[in-house]
Amino acid sequence: MWEFPRTRYADCNGSEASEETEIxxxxxxxxxxxYGDVLNRYPETRLAELLNRVSDSAEDLSGLCDDYDDLKREFYFDRDPKAFKCILExxxxxxxxxxxxxxxxxxxxEMDYxxxxxxxxDECCRCSLNEVETELAEIAEKVKTILDDLEDDDDDDDARVSRSQRCQTxxxxxxxxxxSSVAARVIAVVSFVFILLSSVxxxxxxxxxxxxxxxxxxxxEHPTLEAIETACIIWFTVEYVxxxxxxxxxxxxxxxxxxxxxxxxxxxxxxxxxxxHLGTAMMELANVQQAVQALRIMRIARIFKLARHSSGLQTLTFALKSSLKELGLLLMYMSVGxxxxxxxxxxxxxxxxETMxxxxxQSFWWAIITMTTVGYGDIYPKTTLGRCNAAVSFLCGVIAIALPIHPIINNFVIVYSKQRVLxxxxxxxxxLMALRAREEAQECPEAERRAASVDSSSMWDSAAVSASQSDSFIPLLGETATVSKNQRAQKCNN
Incomplete structure (x- = not known):
């Protein structure tokens, strides 16, 4: 039997509570x-209420415990014993x-029970709770997005929805x-190929x-390359429109x-x-060509279009966003150095x-390539003190770069693992919702159609997360599932 050490308790009038009261x-x-003097410190809890009603009948106590042995006067609870040890604290x-x-x-x-x-x-444990709640909220958002797609599928079959709305969806x-479909997957692949082709x-x-x-x-540029470039731009334009x-x-x-x-x-x-075609009549040809060259450089922006089709690039973006503080420290260290x-x-x-x-x-360039250990050699010191200064500078540069690297890498691992788990x-x-929908299919014909819809959606959603190999499960907040269940019940009643 496990128990905390006994302590005595005095009420507000200074009289000691009886130590003989125990459960x-x-x-x-x-x-x-x-003991009663310990439990009465928090009279609004279940254990304190159980102590005050210990003389009631077994039927009256059934709402406070799972079972009760009248001979041993022992209350049984089908709860987690490890969590209860924390509750007793x-x-x-x-x-x-x-x-x-x-x-x-x-x-x-357990605390609510x-x-x-x-x-x-305690505050330290509440931070861990907030992190889990944030993760569950993100899971609920993902599930809500999928359920919204299912509702759109149901609305597509509704006669009240106009043809234009169905076409837009x-x-x-x-x-x-x-x-969502094979055609959509083909379009995504074609778009990815056009991005790579235009970059090449x-x-x-x-x-x-x-x-x-x-x-x-x-x-x-060669006319053939210009033709390929034009075809890529036409595809990007049609896709954007x-x-x-x-x-x-x-x-x-x-x-x-x-x-x-x-x-x-x-x-x-x-x-x-x-x-x-139109600018040559209003400005000099040299200015037009300079503007053309400057705008052609902006074509490098299309490489960022890969982020739309690459979850890895999106994860890297989120990791860098969460590491802004560390990156700021790195820039500050390097700027000071x-x-x-x-x-x-x-x-x-x-x-x-013969100083350089x-x-x-002008020495900023030398300091940058020295602290980053690049060392082009176009600028270098020629005095003994200058070489000592260069040696100290690249040693400090190595330390300044190495210090924030580990937190940045750790943030990337955390973000990547979190995405997989979510x-x-x-x-x-x-x-799980598909299984519940199939169980409800026997009670309502509308639920049967809903079960088939959820089951098919789970198939394409599973393909979307097929890269994740983790078997861990985080319980959802319950709001999305409850709303969906109520909607199905309302449809069934109608």
């Missing part, structure tokens, strides 16, 4: 003997700490949901051997980050086309007749 509880096979120490290995959400259910408020949980899934054409077009001379003797037409919120679509990148990828082509060592290098090398450090701003948990939740 025996059996939590999952582990017996505890609890409240009565003796005034706060609760979750032990390692206990699920925070399950522990919150024993009638203990969340405020008694179909077009949106075709362009934005590669997992942009690079190959700069090779002098593959360029041709125009009427004025300037080198331009279709996605814009199928979007429910045009303003949100236009100002989305990935959509801005898509626009920047196709805009230079049309601007160059306008400047080439560059300013310090460039000033020292200029001062120490100024007396040399003509000014402190995707797997969302898939398991959808599969």
């Amino acid at each position: 025996s509880v059996n939590i999952g096979g582990v017996k505890h003997t609890l 409240l009565y003796y120490y005034g706060e609760i700490h979750m032990k390692r290995g206990i699920c925070p959400m399950c522990f919150m259910k 024993w009638g203990i408020d969340e405020d008694y949980l 179909f077009l949106w899934k075709l362009m934005e949901k590669p997992e 054409v942009m690079c190959v077009g700069t090779i002098p051997e593959l360029q041709v001379q125009d009427d004025e003797g300037h080198l331009t 279709l996605r814009l037409a199928s979007s429910s919120s045009k303003l949100h679509f236009v100002f989305s980050f990935l959509n801005i990148i898509d626009f920047l990828a196709i805009m230079p082509f049309y601007v160059v086309l306008i400047l080439t 560059i300013f310090l060592f460039s000033a020292l290098g200029y001062t120490m090398e100024q007396s040399h007749p 450090f003509t000014s402190i701003p 995707e797997t948990a969302a898939k398991h939740e959808i599969e």
